[in-house]
Amino acid sequence: MSDWERASTARVLPPARPRKLAKVPFVELADGRVQGVVSSGSDIGRVYVSSVAAGTYEFACSTNNNRPCGGARGMFCNHILALLNEAALQYGVERVARYLRVEVAAEELTAQAVSQVMIAARPSQGDSTAAASVFSQFLRHLAYLEFEPSTAPVPELQWFPPTRAVG
Numbered sequence: 205m206s207d208w209e210r211a212s213t214a215r216v217l218p219p220a221r222p223r224k225l226a227k228v229p230f231v232e233l234a235d236g237r238v239q240g241v242v243s244s245g246s247d248i249g250r251v252y253v254s255s256v257a258a259g260t261y262e263f264a265c266s267t268n269n270n271r272p273c274g275g276a277r278g279m280f281c282n283h284i285l286a287l288l289n290e291a292a293l294q295y296g297v298e299r300v301a302r303y304l305r306v307e308v309a310a311e312e313l314t315a316q317a318v319s320q321v322m323i324a325a326r327p328s329q330g331d332s333t334a335a336a337s338v339f340s341q342f343l344r345h346l347a348y349l350e351f352e353p354s355t356a357p358v359p360e361l362q363w364f365p366p367t368r369a370v371g
């Protein structure tokens with residue numbers, strides 16, 4: 205065995221135990237929307253792209269393959285609720301409420317209360333034209349994670365089924 209081989213072997217680390225998949229790996233306040241990516245509760249290979257618009261609360265949810273979410277027919281689905289929860293955790297519920305233009309009394313301000321106000325306003329369901337751009341933001345975010353100096357696998361990539369030729 206050469207020195208080089210020995211050196212490189214010594215650097216191989218045991219595979220890290222995959223982290224528990226984040227329920228909401230990506231959320232941003234952008235383009236007048238709270239938008240992001242929510243992992244499917246049941247299928248590791250599927251993620252949802254969910255969004256709610258500021259002011260109108262128009263919402264959309266579809267899979268990364270652009271199939272409409274079955275839970276978002278006429279009302280916020282669990283993915284959207286999870287997205288709003290995560291947004292409140294990441295950005296603070298006050299900022300999220302202000303961004304969405306939801307008015308909730310300060311002493312009652314929770315992510316749930318913000319969702320309730322929007323649901324009570326009976327928002328309409330938008331199309332998912334924004335999904336592609338949200339999803340590409342997410343992929344950029346993943347690419348960035350890949351450049352972190354780490355030998356651990358990136359479990360986020362497990363969500364993506366092997367690339368197939370579209371024909």
Ligand SMILES: [Zn+2]
Pocket residue numbers: 252254265266273274275276281282283284
């Ligand atoms: Zn959904």
